[in-house]
Amino acid sequence: MTATGKATQFEYKALHKPNQLIYGLGQTAVITGWTVKQAIAKHLQPEDYAVIGQLYSPTRGINLLIRNLLFNPHVRFLVVLNATREDNNAGAGECLLDFFRNGFKEGVCDTGKSSWVIRSPIPGYIDLEVEASDLEHLRHSVDCKEVKSIVEAVSLVKSYAQLEALSPWGSRLEFPMSIVEPSVLPGPRYGHRIEGKTIAETWVKIIHRIKTTGTIRPTGYDGQWQELIDLMAIVTDEPPKFYFPEPNYLPVDPPFLEEYTSQILDDAPYREGLKYTYGQRLRSWFKDDQIDQVIKKLIGEIDAASAVMNLWDVKDHEKGGSPCLNHIWLRVVDNELSLTATFRSNDMFAAWPANAMGLRALQQHIRDEIAQRSEYDLKMGPLITISQSAHIYDDTWDNAERLIANQYAAIFNQRSYYDPSGNFLIEVDGKEIFVTHTTPGSGEVIKSYRGKKPLSLLREICATSPAIQPEHTGYLGIELQKASNCIKSGKTYIQDQ
CATH class of the missing domain: 3.30.420 (Nucleotidyltransferase; domain 5)
Structure with missing residues (x-):
């Protein structure tokens, strides 16, 4: 307490991703994972917390979060909300907790660069430029706790706020960070077509195209991305159980996919602080089950061009947090069912493979339901995605370059000489x-x-x-x-x- 009886107030300054955080005056940092950070902030006063922010990825987010904590040694408490299926899938919260529980060791990250590797079953890395002694000091100076609900998080933060203010555990620490500057070749900005037999093959081609000719621009979320506009990707022959390369270089594996697929196929009840799921938008958001609608539509009119599912709500303009996937169109031609999906914005490195596999599962579900309910035994046609903003964030440029170096030549050399033009x-x-x-x-x-x-x-x-x-x-x-x-x-x- 100060001489006036008022609680000591601290100022949190972020070196990285400053526009993605909610700032307070206390000594507790709150990590909300996939839960919307405002869902926590609205129950607290600024004096209760130092900062509130979300954490989506262990490989992309933890390194910057740790750097910010090192620069703000007045933070003495860390509350990690690990509450949703998305948190379990991504593993970012668990990996962060493992950093404080288990520490780290020297190793290499998934791009092959020497890094501090968090001792966790979930891959997470910190730049080697950060001194090990300072990381250890941070680990033992910040009290880190896991919570499983918004109510529990708010209660714990308020309890910390009642404690007498603690002195910072050290001085502000800032470490150099290497910046990847991609070289960009000239090429068209609008309208691109990429085709592959599998999602894995198509993904590598997509990443190569964006990294080669994509325009570099600021994102609005602290940082840059490399972008192509209106990229159409066509997957022609994805097998029913999905193709995973060995070793698997995709940012998705079978256990993650099983959970992610349910977020597209299944409805979900409303929960405070959670954004919609695609399944919720398709099943109940507009009061009608759109998946069932298109199945009935195609059974009644197999060559219909109006089997459409829409995920955009006009209220999204005012509320924000609008879905990236906006429109799905099914079409039957020559007894073959194709699915075309339109994304207004698409993270092609981290999200597109899971997006594509989830949509393929939806396509298979619709085909199977039509077969069970009618005499139509349709073949699985292509999956087509149209990504209006197809981009790669700057914090994955290293990974993208490594993927291209390791995989693109082999995929390109397996090309087919078949040309549909004749x-x-x-x-x-x-x-x-x-x-x-x-x-x-x-x-x-x-x-x-x-x-x-x-x-x-x-x-x-x-x-x-x-x-x-x-x-x-x-x-x-x-x-x-x-x-x-x-x-x-x-x-x-x-x-x-």
Whole structure:
């Protein structure tokens, strides 16, 4: 207490993510996990707490949180709310608790960089630039407690606020932090198409495209992201039980996926402090079960183009916290069920693989329900996602670069030479090049081209069939030039030789 009888007031200053925190004047930091931080703050006075913030990821968030605590040694209590299924899935709160309970050791993070590794079954890292002795001092100077509900969190914070103020455990500590500066090649900003057989393959291609040509811009959430606008990803052949590479380089594993899938398929009751789930928006938010609606719609009209599910509520404009997934469209063509999902904003590194797998599970559920309720036995068609803002946050740029270095070349070298635009047969007829365009499956002749100049022929072909794959276009240019050279030299031209 001060001489005036008023409680000592402290000022919390954040070095990292300052705009994502709620600031107070006390000595207790509150970590709310996936629970909305305002759900705790509204029950407290600023004098009760030092800071309130959310923690989503152990690999992305704990390092910055620890750095902020080291810079604010007046914080003597830490309350970690570990209350939701999302908290259990992500494991960030548990990993943070393990830091204070079990400590850390030297090792490498998931990008291969030397780091302090938290002694926890959940991967969590702290930069090696932070001194080990200071981390140990922090661990033994801050009283860290886990709580399981908002009521319990508020009660504990208020009880700490009644205690006499403690002296800071040390002086402010700030450590250097390396910054990744990506190199960006020129490329289109709007409208991109990426296709792969599996979600894993498609994801690596997505990350490569964004890291190669994405625009770097501020996020509004303290930091930067690299972004492409309107990216369409098509997954053609994801197996029913999902493909997980070995070793698994995806940011999702089967146990996490099982829990995440339920958040898309199942309804959820309202709980204070928790955002909607996608399942809640689909099942009950608008008073009707939209998943059941589209199943009935397609059974009644199998070729309908209006099997639509909507997750956007016009009230989201005023309330904030609007869903990233906004629109889902089902379509049956040639006895094949496809699903197209539109995201207004999509974290392509950390979230897209789980998003895609959850949507694929929804697609499978709808296919199976249609089969059980009707005579239609549909095949599983492609999964298509349209990410209007497809981005990678700066705190995962290291991970993205490592993923590309380790996986992209192998995936690219497994590419298929199939082109849905068809095939082209090239021959020499006298002094002219003759090109026959055929369908990709049956080989039916569609069109023919004739001329002497390779570039003119290539331009004509591409103008007529603008969807030809880029590699195929390059191949045609090479073969047309070879045919032209053979005409000039009098040699016999044979395609692909």
